[in-house]
Amino acid sequence: MAGNERANDPADAEQLAQRYRSLVDYSPDGIVVHERGTVVYANPAILRLLVADTPDDVIGRSVMDFVEPDSVAPMLERIRRLTIAGTASVPTEMTLRRCDGGRVDVETVSVLTAWHDHLAYQVVVHDLTAQRAAEAAQQRAEQFFATVVSQLEEGVVVIDKDGRIESANPAARRIFGYDADDLVGTHIYDIPLRLLDANAQPMPTSWYPVIRTLATGETVTRFVFGLDRPDGQRRWLSANSRLLNPDDPGSAAVSSFNDITEYRASRRQLEYQATHDPLTGLANRALVLSRLSAALGTTENLSVSSVLFIDLDGFKAINDSLGHAIGDTVLQIVAQRLQRGLRAEDIVGRIGGDEFLVLLSGRTRGDDLEALITRLRQAMAEPIIARGHRIQVDASIGVTHLHTDDGRTPEAVLHDADLAMYRAKPPSHPSGPLSRRSDSTHAS
Known part of the structure; x- marks a missing residue:
């Protein structure tokens, strides 16, 4: 009350x-x-x-x-x-x-x-003035960044937590070979692109950089992979992926990638040019000695058993009488015959002028080695027809063998094979100076 x-x-x-x-x-x-x-x-x-x-x-x-x-x-x-x-x-x-x-x-x-x-x-x-201003500012920012992303040469794709593509810029669609309508809303596993690892082998889906990021939150950078497009092209990409919001467990991920196909090809071309003879396409002196050094560095299961030093007899006379163009043709044909006469695992290189070096893989029995040298000499002795000239080329071949715990340097092995080759030259050809004799060498 x-x-x-x-x-x-x-x-x-x-x-x-x-x-x-x-x-x-x-x-x-x-x-x-x-x-x-x-x-x-x-x-x-x-x-x-x-x-x-x-x-x-x-x-x-x-x-x-x-x-x-x-x-x-x-x-x-x-x-x-x-x-x-x-x-x-x-x-x-x-x-x-x-x-x-x-x-x-x-x-x-x-x-x-x-x-x-x-x-x-x-x-x-x-x-609502302040809210409208903020919304307008956000819209302008989104339009600005959307414009920037759309103009990038770098592909940019946003993938939600479930693995579905939320957006893809024009560069991504161009690199993938798809239109926008074919990408947005599609699960990343459902796009018919075959992804390859750096060795061009099929890549497990668990290795996909963006899948790793979504699963673990890990930021992945400079991940190189290949993809086979529906039109048959193979492109190589360098990718980065990160969460859009690292503090949000359900955050989408953004994956960006550059097309490095041309760069990769030019780099491989440069590597090839640095390690191969431009005239014959054989390994050059640096590559052959590098492989020989690696073989000498092993303590067991020698990857190279024997080294052959090959020199063309009378090649200077061919150059002097017929010209260097014909001489180059002779060297190219000799290189082809050497490659055909050796196994795929053997290495043959041109180390200068008319000199070639062969690294024979694995163990080779004496009889097999003699038979191989005979075949190589016969193959090179077959007449060569170059610009109407019939040219006879003979070769001298010296051999030195490698053994476990071989203490020689690659240059020393090369020298011993060179000495063996000079011993193999016919009497009509001048012999080089024999600075030392090695029990590991013999002439053929």
């Missing part, structure tokens, strides 16, 4: 009303009350929002004066549905007209409430 008397105490009611007015007056959101379409109250925030100099610029005027025409009908429909005091409309965006003629986007909630013994509509108005 005492509680009811306190609630009905006029002093308490006035105090409550005063607190309510203070709350409304200092609210950061605009608050306006309209009764029968006429504004009867406007707090300071709504006056600022409407750019009103005084309350009289707003109070007493029709609420329609401040509503953009396109927003009037939806507003009337919302407040028509408010039939019970205390009920509120759903938050709705609309556009207001300000006193200076400008426009402002707001979000409003209308409440049917008692106002001086009458029902009126109290409207809470939230200014």
